[in-house]
Amino acid sequence: MDLNADFNTDFSPSSRFAASGFSTLSGLGYDAFFSSSLEEGLTPGRVVRADRGGCTVLSLEGSRQEAYRLPRGQRPCVGDWVGVGSDGVRQVLPRRTAIVRGAAAPGVSSGQVLAANVDIVYIAEPAVPEIDLGRIERLLALAWESGARPVVLITKADLAGTVLAESELDLVARAAPGADVVAVSTVAGTGLDGLRPGPGETAVVLGRSGAGKSTLVNALAGREAMATGEVRAADGRGRHTTVHRELLLLPGGGLVIDTPGLRSIALHADGAGVARTFADVADLADACRFTDCAHESEPGCAVLAAVADGALPERRLASWRKLQREAEWAASRTDARLRAERERQWKIIQRSVRGHSRP
CATH class of the missing domain: 1.10.40.50 (Probable gtpase engc; domain 3)
Structure with a gap:
């Protein structure tokens, strides 16, 4: 079988990593946990985008496109560390954490890995038209199951009026025991202090379409790294402006993964x-x-x-x-x-x- 048959060459520009300034793999989150499993003769790299037939891998040599040399069920996702040979990706290293949701297809028991090796899960829930506590709880279950630290972000706080009522944030806090809750407005620039992950740390942003995930990523990146879209006035929902998962380097050395809006959030693990x-x-x-x-x-x-x-x-x-x-x-x-x-x-x-x- 030709593993390059469906290789998608329409990747994001590798130039966005050219001036990133990282000089060691530890700046991308690489440590002994991963290096101890790397097969001899392979070069370590981190997947910044995964497509059907290949992926973009970032290493000290830069960002380049690599074909899969693995069976379909063993291919990497965004955030994975991989071992790369002369002809493509040969190994997926063990994951420290993984965001896994249940498969949408009936009769399929294996889950879908949304992102791997993340330290922080930002759960983006818009303040308008109203905060959905049930969705926050569902995403929290997904986040806690992964082994990463969840943070609930109430986005678009500027659209909810002058300031979100303290009682609303209190309700969110009661629905999210053990997790930080932050009201964020990228327009007003409030709530962003301290959100950017530290050097070598990786965050992922989860939420529905129109929750302001890409706008938040742009605010953390300090540039227009991801496309954004308008929100429908009728119901506060937005279109899928992000159509793939992608890892980005941030000022200061942190990393963040933007994701498409989640229509369904089925649970996968043991509870x-x-x-x-x-x-x-x-x-x-x-x-x-x-x-x-x-x-x-x-x-x-x-x-x-x-x-x-x-x-x-x-x-x-x-x-x-x-x-x-x-x-x-x-x-x-x-x-x-x-x-x-x-x-x-x-x-x-x-x-x-x-x-x-x-x-």
Whole structure:
């Protein structure tokens, strides 16, 4: 099979990295975690953009396009560290963190890796037409599951009036225990201080179309690095101005990955991210009379008591139940896939044994 058959040569200009100023791979996030796995004879590089037949890889030699020399299911995504040979990408190094969402296709149990080796996940949620707490919770579960640190950014704060009401930010903070919450306005230049990742750190921006992700990336980069679009006045939504994921170098040595708007955010892993997102519900559950309390109608349920007295919003309990069910379903699909793979491997071994035992 010709691995170059669908190689897309329409890549972003490599000139954007020409004056980046980095002189060591550690400036791109490379360390012993990755170097210990690099195969002999290969050169390390970081994927800044991945297309169907090839990717753009950044190394000390500069930014260049490389073909894949890997099976389709083992190809890298943006943020991956790879081993490059004379004929293209030969190895994807182990990931320290990964943003993985459940596959949209029915019957597919493997997830889609949106970005790899990120340290910070910026969850961009626009202040207008209204803040969607359920979407924030869903993206938080994805972020906590990855192993990266989430930060919730309420974007377009200037469109919500003079200043976002403190009560609105308080509601967001209650929906995001353990995560920083920042109101951001790129127009007014507020909320941006301290957001730029430090040298060697990588951030990724997640959110729906029209959330202001590319505008935020441009503000962090100090230039028009990504195209931006207008927001429809009727519903506050925007068009997909970013159509691919791309890693950019920032002033000061940090890196950021811009992503297209997420239409669907299916969970993929075993629910650890959900548990972290709803740590307040878990704390309440510890005080329930029964250890196996389902928080439905059981006597002595501390969770239902908190809903009754207003300490826990009923909306948040409903959101927890929904994401918990999704996480359990995702885990069951993964378990089924692993069982099927083990059975397949066992059948291969049995056929091999039978073949060798024949006279």
